[in-house]
Amino acid sequence: MKRLILFMVVALLLSGCSNSNSGNQQCSIAEQNxxxxxxxQDWYLFYQDLPSEIDPNSYASVAAMLEAVRSSQDRFSYIITKxxxxxxxxxxxxxxYGFSLDTEQVADAYVIRYVFSGSGADNAGLQRGDQLISINGYSVTEIKQQSLDSATVYGPxxxxxxxxxxYRDAQSNTITTDIVKGVVTTNTVFDVRSFNTSAGTVGYLSFQHGFIEPxxxxLxxxxxxxxxxNPEQLILDLRYNGGGRISIAQQLASLIGGDNTAGExxxxxxxxxxxxxENSTYSFVSLLDDLNITRLIVLTTDNTCSASEMVINGLxxxxxxxxxxxxxCGKPIGMSPQEYCEMVMSAINFKVTNANDYGEYFDGLTAQCSVADQIVADWGSLDDPLLAEGIYFAENSSCSNVVRPELLSRSLQSQELPTYQSILFGNRY
Known part of the structure; x- marks a missing residue:
C-alpha cells in the first residue's frame, strides 16, 4: 500500500466533525485550535519548542495558531483545506489557466516558468520562456505598480x-492570444530526451511541480x-520541484540508481x-527500466525542496x-499529513537521513557549479544556462569558466527565503 505524502500516515484519533461548518460546535475555530x-504537543518534531498551553480563542484561524506556536527551526509546516x-x-x-510564473526576472513582464500539458495556456501556444507583458487589459508594469489582486487580473x-x-516569445515577436480558464490536470514530467556528447549519451529529465500520485x-x-x-550519465532537472510523496521519491531514486543501489x-x-x-527505513528497489549510470547531475534552485533533496541526498x-x-531550500525534515474538520495539517513530524546517517542540510545542499536560473528557453534547450552547464560538466568533469560561485552563494541571514507553500504549489494561474 502506498504511503502518503512525506511520507506515511500515522493513525491518530483526530476524529470529530464531518465538515467545517462554523455552526457545528465541534468544528468551531476554537475547537480546531x-x-x-x-x-x-504529541507528534511535532520540535514539540519542546511549543508553549505549554494556548488560549484557543486567541487565534482567528488554525493557520494563525500554527504560525504563532511553530518552532524557529520550522518554516515548513502548513494547513490547507482537504x-x-x-x-x-x-x-x-x-x-x-495552466501556467506558472516568475514575477521577478524581468521588470516589465512575467516570465512563464512552465505550462501544463492540455491546459488553456498550452492550447493557446504559450511555453516556458515566453514573457507576458499584458494580462486581461492590464500591463504587467501596471499590475506591479498598483499591486493588483489576482481576481482583478485573472478573473473569476x-x-x-x-x-x-x-507576450514576447523567444524570438522577440509580440503575440496576442486568448486563454480559457478551466480545470487543469497537472503533469510533473516536462521533458525527457538524450544528448549525444563527447562523453557519450547523456539523458535529461525535467521533473517539476511535486512528487504526486500521477x-x-x-516517471x-x-x-x-x-x-x-542507455545513457552513461543523467541530468535530472529538479529546479522547481518542492517535494511530495516519499513513495515517488523512492521510485525516482531507484530508477536512477539501478543495480548500484538496489537493496541499499x-x-x-x-x-x-x-x-x-514509528521510525522506519526505506530501501532502494529494483524497477523495470532503471538505469546504469556513472554520474548524476542535478539542476537545482532554492525551490528544489524536501523529497527532491531526499533523492539527491539518498543517492x-x-x-x-x-x-x-x-x-x-534546506528541508531534511518531513510531515505526516492529518485531517480534521475538512482541513489537512502538514506539520513537521520527522527528520530524514541517508545511508550514511547524514541529514544536516538545513542550509540547503550546495551546488558545486553555481549558475543562476534564467528562463530564456523551453525545456531541453542548450540555451538554458543550467542545462548547458550540466552538459559541460558531463563532458569535462568540471565547471565551466563562466560559473561565478561567489556571485551566487546564498546568505541565509540576508536573503528572505520563499515560503514552503509558495515552493510547493508555485505561482500557478
Missing part, C-alpha cells in the same frame, strides 16, 4: 472564462524512454522521542552526484 495544538490537499497530491489538478474562477494576454506513471514512461537510450538504504525517518516506534552515498545551479 485546541485539537490541533494537542496534536502538535479539497486543496486532495486536488494537489491525489488528482494533480486545480482551476486556472469560472469555467470557460477567457482572458487576452500579450508522477508514478509519468515509468519517462524512464522507458531513457533506458532505451535510501532514507531513514526518525520521529520525536514520544514515537520512536550521494552510492553515485557520483553533482549539483548544478543554486543552493536547495
Amino acid at each position: 485546541s485539537v490541533w495544538f494537542s496534536y502538535l 479539497q486543496d490537499y486532495d486536488a494537489f497530491f491525489n488528482s494533480g489538478s486545480y482551476f486556472g 474562477d469560472q469555467d470557460g472564462y477567457t482572458i487576452s494576454v500579450t 508522477s508514478e506513471n509519468e 515509468s514512461s519517462a524512464f522507458a524512454t531513457l533506458s532505451a537510450d 538504504v535510501f532514507g531513514t525517518l526518525t520521529f520525536n522521542d514520544k514515537h520512536t516506534n 550521494m552515498p552510492f553515485l557520483d552526484v553533482v549539483v548544478v545551479g543554486g543552493t536547495t
Whole structure:
C-alpha cells in the first residue's frame, strides 16, 4: 500500500466533525485550535519548542495558531483545506489557466516558468520562456505598480472564462492570444530526451511541480524512454520541484540508481522521542527500466525542496552526484499529513537521513557549479544556462569558466527565503 505524502500516515484519533461548518460546535475555530495544538504537543518534531498551553480563542484561524506556536527551526509546516490537499497530491489538478510564473526576472513582464500539458495556456501556444507583458487589459508594469489582486487580473474562477494576454516569445515577436480558464490536470514530467556528447549519451529529465500520485506513471514512461537510450550519465532537472510523496521519491531514486543501489538504504525517518516506534527505513528497489549510470547531475534552485533533496541526498552515498545551479531550500525534515474538520495539517513530524546517517542540510545542499536560473528557453534547450552547464560538466568533469560561485552563494541571514507553500504549489494561474 502506498504511503502518503512525506511520507506515511500515522493513525491518530483526530476524529470529530464531518465538515467545517462554523455552526457545528465541534468544528468551531476554537475547537480546531485546541485539537490541533494537542496534536502538535504529541507528534511535532520540535514539540519542546511549543508553549505549554494556548488560549484557543486567541487565534482567528488554525493557520494563525500554527504560525504563532511553530518552532524557529520550522518554516515548513502548513494547513490547507482537504479539497486543496486532495486536488494537489491525489488528482494533480486545480482551476486556472495552466501556467506558472516568475514575477521577478524581468521588470516589465512575467516570465512563464512552465505550462501544463492540455491546459488553456498550452492550447493557446504559450511555453516556458515566453514573457507576458499584458494580462486581461492590464500591463504587467501596471499590475506591479498598483499591486493588483489576482481576481482583478485573472478573473473569476469560472469555467470557460477567457482572458487576452500579450507576450514576447523567444524570438522577440509580440503575440496576442486568448486563454480559457478551466480545470487543469497537472503533469510533473516536462521533458525527457538524450544528448549525444563527447562523453557519450547523456539523458535529461525535467521533473517539476511535486512528487504526486500521477508522477508514478509519468516517471515509468519517462524512464522507458531513457533506458532505451542507455545513457552513461543523467541530468535530472529538479529546479522547481518542492517535494511530495516519499513513495515517488523512492521510485525516482531507484530508477536512477539501478543495480548500484538496489537493496541499499535510501532514507531513514526518525520521529520525536514520544514515537520512536514509528521510525522506519526505506530501501532502494529494483524497477523495470532503471538505469546504469556513472554520474548524476542535478539542476537545482532554492525551490528544489524536501523529497527532491531526499533523492539527491539518498543517492550521494552510492553515485557520483553533482549539483548544478543554486543552493536547495534546506528541508531534511518531513510531515505526516492529518485531517480534521475538512482541513489537512502538514506539520513537521520527522527528520530524514541517508545511508550514511547524514541529514544536516538545513542550509540547503550546495551546488558545486553555481549558475543562476534564467528562463530564456523551453525545456531541453542548450540555451538554458543550467542545462548547458550540466552538459559541460558531463563532458569535462568540471565547471565551466563562466560559473561565478561567489556571485551566487546564498546568505541565509540576508536573503528572505520563499515560503514552503509558495515552493510547493508555485505561482500557478
